Amino acid sequence: MTSIPVTTDGRGSRIEQPEYDAVLDEVTRWVQDPGEEWAERIEETGTVPRELFDELKQRGYLSMAAPRDLGGRGLAFSQWMGLMEVFSRSHASIRMLVHVLNGTWRAINPHVTEAQREKFVKPMIAGELLVAFTLTEPGNGTGADITSTVRREGDTYLLNGRKHLITFGVNCDYWLLFARLEGTSGKEGTVALLVDRHAPGVEVEDTSQTMGVHGTDHASLTFTDTPVPVAQRLGEEGDGLAIALGGFLTPSRISVAMSCVGLAERAQELAVDYATGRVTFGKPIASRQAVAFMIAENEADIQAAKQLTLHAARRWEEGADDAPALSSMAKMTAVDMLTRVTDKALQVHGGIGYWKTSPIERVYRDARAQRFEEGTNEIQKTVVARDVFTRAAQKENA
Template sequence: MKPYRSPWMTPELDILRTTARRFFEEEVAPHANRWRKQHQIDRSVWLKAGELGLVCMSVPEQYGGQGASFAHEVVVMEEQARICDTAFGFVPGALNAPHFLLHTATHEQNLRWMPDIAAGRKGLSVCITEPDAGTDVKALRTTARRDDDSYVLNGNKVFITQGRQAELSLVAARTGGGGAKGISLFMVETKKTPGFKISRVLEKIGQNGLDTCEIFLDDARIPAENLIGGVEGRGFGQLMDVFVRERLSIAVTGVATAERAIELALGHARNRKMLGQTLWDFQNTKFTLAECATEVRIARTFVDRLVMELSNGEEIDPAEAIMAKYWCSDKQCEIIDHCLQLFGGYGYMTDSPIAQLYLDARVQRIYGGSNETLKDLISRAM
């Protein structure tokens, strides 16, 4: 079958792919097991990525980024998927954290914080999810009370990506009444704010190399100038604008990891001897992988169109980004499961790449909006 090349690929992106592949093979892959045990990557690796320009690539140059397109970030996501890694903080939640800041903060605020983020000197987490307010952001309970030249934050956040390592946290809190209009965003400099408390690093079934924390805000006092955008009550709309990008990123990683699972299964099937022949010689194996390859190609072509539109500066339909997220994450889990089955008992061992893909994939159907909730949102747009 003729190798597929995404229509948005260019010679410049081919060069980036070579750089990203070398980075993941040399700086990330050798440390995967250790990072899973310690629940975080080494900061030195994040700094190395910053030196190579692999962090905040689509952030404007005036804020320390590369001024590149979304397609550049897609290339890096694909290369991370190729080595079956989720420890390096380029998974969707962490990848889009700088864009929450970029699209919601004032020019002065971006100048203040973004260059350190882009260089890898400081990490950024986004604190939105709460124990009783996950996909339903409008229901969040964390409060921010104005007190002279400060805001005092109180509340509980959970499932916070890079919560332990990040020096900066973008926190959603309620400054007004109920619903969407009462939500604002704030920047908390975590190491300088005594009331910002990391309760624990959460144990997960997958993505264990990426620290995920529960956080308490206990009279956390921050300067009033850390109100993102300078105006209260705009937080919900600001978040929704960036969710489109995040959901497309989840779709991209879903397709890329499913493609990698097929490659691994095909290589295994052609070499695995069984009952006097190879596993590939069985019709069931051929049919299974043919079906998987067809479904992932369908997903790839849909996602490629959205990537091309976003990379060209076009405004993509939020409903289509939701469709892509739900469809691709569902197919990611299904396809990886089918491929793992072909490995037999070896596929159940956690040191197997296919097993790691399987474990890390499950959350894709949950974060960025659970797929069940997203189907409801699609129906509202019909």
């Protein structure tokens, strides 16, 4: 299988500033009005209605970050981060949809044949196919220790193994799944496959009962000699982890970091509104130094994380070698920031913030998910430390 080299990975395109400003204004107005109505409906029903998916698709919000020649809007990655910041102020499931669908194509596009690009990538960008990133396993980490295996019989791989915590794994069209050839270890022999959601030999368990991010479905998957056409392999045998970790996780970690910034901004907005409106002893509580200091600390925290995240986004956009480490720095900084900001924002509300009738309650609950999305902070610290020590060794040997 021969991969066709492409440069359209979203790094080189950019729209003009007036057009971008108009898009940003449109998205902001949507998030503040219909987006909030959808958020209330999701919380009431516990599901993401198909009508919401269709509306996001019709508005072009699921294809913002893709190049125009693939059917996308052509935003640069750093421009997309500005929109991600705004979308993340909405319901977490809305953020999850636009985050995943604007990014999964990026992992596979540089590794596909032209036929695969027409069959999978362009329909993904158009919102006609929902593909779930499928790496994590219940008994392993999320890297070279994966144990799901395939063995080849003619033009078919037979897949065996288990995956869990798979976002959109119940209702997707395909799983972008990573496994290894039987008998291999480490990164050698890893493969990336597009597995049909309705392929035989698959047991799908819906595990969507989560603390937050209500409405987004999650799955545990068991594969028993599930047939996957070799034509649905991406890249070559041995490319699996490179596709998973490089093509998806680096920009996705930056995107998650920016989602933390957006959600923290929403928490801060709610805290400020409450502090200026809540009166005790004849004065708004915003006049109390204890409250004002929490608001000030939140503001500084948010801005610091935002600037690091934008720096990481620009470095990835430039193809810089330090982008992977910066993505981990941004993600671990932003999730810690979000924890502090939402905790203080809830504290500003006092006891009333603990009730589900208060918007800050949902924000506080949803914020916990980013702590492990695209790898825990412990994983991010490992990536950063490895980069620091590698650069130190290179400097010493120079």
